[in-house]
Amino acid sequence: MSTQEFDIIVIGAGVAGGIFAASQPASTRILVVERDLTEPDRIIGELMQPRGIQALNEMNLGHLLEGIDAQEVNGYNLIKGSERFTINYDEVEKGIHGIGLRNGKFLTNIRKELQQRENITLVQGNITQILQENNTVTGVSYTQEDGTTVSQHAKLTIVSDGPMSMLRDKLSKVNKKVTSYFMGLVLKDLDLEFPSYGHMIVTGEFPILVYPIHTNAYRILIDYPGGKAPKMGKDSIERIKESVVKILPQEMVASFLKALEEDQFKVMPNHAMKNQAFRMKGAVLLGDSLNMRHPLTGGGMTATFTDILCLNEQLAGIDFRDETKLQSAVNAYYNSRGKNVETINILANALYGVFTNDELKEACFEYLQKGGEQATGPLSILSGINRNKQFLLKHFFKVAMQHPIHFITKPAKQIRLYKNAKGILYPILKDEDVPAML
Ligand SMILES: Cc1cc2nc3c(=O)[nH]c(=O)nc-3n(C[C@H](O)[C@H](O)[C@H](O)COP(=O)(O)OP(=O)(O)OC[C@H]3O[C@@H](n4cnc5c(N)ncnc54)[C@H](O)[C@@H]3O)c2cc1C
Structure with missing residues (x-):
């Protein structure tokens, strides 16, 4: 492939890179380089939360969930021994639902979409190097199937090479x-x-x-x-x-x-990996190469799409030749993305901590089982619909303190519950508070 002019190079046609590329305006010239274009069979990214579906619809990409025998998911059935109860998305907001799918089929739909777009060139290649000049990313080098190496340049490189990213360490402090x-x-x-x-x-x-x-x-x-x-x-x-x-x-x-x-x-x-991008000029980290949380709550794709909406808002109307404006847009993305994804991240990591601690698990199950706001409140956060951090914290501590009388009747257990809840939550909150590095 000869060297061409691109506005954006996207590394990886996965959930993040693929949806980002598909959501760009037709006037943006994009090269997407994907290591393996065959349909993967993997266990990640198979349950999409309602906010993820909404975000796809907002990007006019809802049709990518069609034709793959995906299954509507109406909420959760919580099971502990012989005790069971359900919590419904519909009680959070009328008409919303999640969706269960095969990740490979979804990726195939995304890649077909990229192939149909005139402004997008999708190639198979393994990116081996992010090219830099004067501390600015200027493009990539990749190896093609026949073993030859190609270099391509663009004003912006989206690094979205996924959870096992080999390229993120050039652009961020990796602490996973x-x-x-x-x-x-x-x-x-x-x-x-x-x-x-x-x-x-x-x-x-x-x-x-x-x-x-x-x-x-x-x-x-x-x-x-x-x-x-x-x-x-x-x-x-x-x-x-x-x-x-x-x-x-x-x-x-x-x-x-x-x-x-x-x-x-x-x-x-x-x-679990917090966002610690160096904000190098000419590049953006997106998806799991930037930020990861425990997949217990199925929040990864929703967090990724929320990031894409945030980045798109900043890039809207940008002249890619204007490096200063482009860098301001990238900085604005890193500065503002946190408020959209922090509740997804905090809940995922905290709930995993709760479910692996016997007493907190008991307390959480009891709390959710009460129904009403005790159930729909946490589900509204998990679904990605509600992004209010204070609301999440309120429910988290109410789980541990739902029986204030226990401070008198069972003080040792109650204090332990509170301390363990704090012990789980505080390090997670500290991680979420770290902004992308300047
Ligand atoms: C076990 C598990 C279960 C999960 N379940 C869910 C769930 O149910 N719901 C949910 O929302 N999230 C879930 N997640 C998280 C979700 O899968 C991720 O957040 C999401 O896939 C991130 O998308 P991505 O594009 O960053 O990575 P990917 O979708 O993995 O895409 C990365 C792409 O980059 C390509 N690539 C990598 N290196 C190179 C290279 N050098 N050159 C070219 N291409 C390259 C890869 O081939 C791949 O196609 C789960 C995660 C795990 C670990």
């Missing part, structure tokens, strides 16, 4: 933690009381999620706590199987055992 791993399988032939719901199972020491991704197929994600990946030898799998069967609702067991017989776990690390 693996909090746990998710092990995924597909469950078939399930006969559920609430088929169109996400199931959050908090019976055991680790949470399990089950939600529909296409007709007669549910994704199960089993959390494996700690920073070390689960071993996948025969004995280890046998042990995992035993501990999962103990806590899985009876109606899911046969399907789980069958899935394990026929397939292998897909395993992915669950990261």
Whole structure:
């Protein structure tokens, strides 16, 4: 491919890069370089929260969720032992819902859309280098399938190479933690009381999620706590199987055992990573290469789309040749994105902390089970519809302090609950408060 003039180069046609490119005006000339254009089969990005769907619609890209047998998700069914209850998105706001899908099918839709756009050139290539001159990013070098290397230049490079990004360390201080791993399988032939719901199972020491991704197929994600990946030898799998069967609702067991017989776990690390971009001229980090949170609440794609809306607002009407204005727009994006995604990030990481602490888990389950605002309040944050941080903090502490009388009747337990809640929340709040570096 010969060198061409582009306004923007996008690294990665994944959820972030693909949707960003598709949401640009027809006058913007864009090169998208994706390492592998074949349809991936992966366990990430399969449950989209209602705000994610709204954001896609706002970018006129709602049709990318069509034609892939995606499944409407109406809320959550929370399960702890024999206790169960549902919370509905509809009670947060009439008419909203989430959607369960196969990430690979969604990406294929996105990539087809890019191929149809005259202003977008989509190529397969592995970006090996971000090019710089005088502390300004000027483009990229990538290796094509035939082994040849191509360099391309643009005024702005969007670095969206995903959770395992190899390129983010040139543009940010990387401080990522693996909090746990998710092990995924597909469950078939399930006969559920609430088929169109996400199931959050908090019976055991680790949470399990089950939600529909296409007709007669549910994704199960089993959390494996700690920073070390689960071993996948025969004995280890046998042990995992035993501990999962103990806590899985009876109606899911046969399907789980069958899935394990026929397939292998897909395993992915669950990261927490705050945004610490250096704000180098000519480049922007977007998606998981910029910021990650625990996927328990399915907030990653919604956070990404919210970032894209924020970046698009800043880039609107920009003359890409005006470097000063372009850099101001990028700075404004880094300065203002936090208020849109902080509640998604805080809730994801805090809820994971709560669900892996027995007493807090009990308290949280009891709180949500009360229904009314105790249920719809937290769900409004999880769905991405409500982005009020004070509202989130109010509910978080109300979970720990829902029985003030316990300060008198059970002081030791009550003080422990409060301290543990604070211990989970405060470091997360501190991380969220860190602005992108100047
Ligand atoms: C286990 C797990 C489950 C999750 N579940 C959900 C969920 O249910 N709902 C939700 O909203 N979020 C979920 N997330 C988070 C969500 O998947 C991410 O937030 C989202 O995929 C981020 O999009 P991205 O574009 O940054 O990364 P990706 O979608 O991974 O895209 C990155 C792209 O860059 C390409 N690339 C990488 N390196 C290069 C290179 N050198 N050159 C060219 N191309 C390159 C990759 O091939 C890929 O196509 C989950 C995360 C995990 C870990």
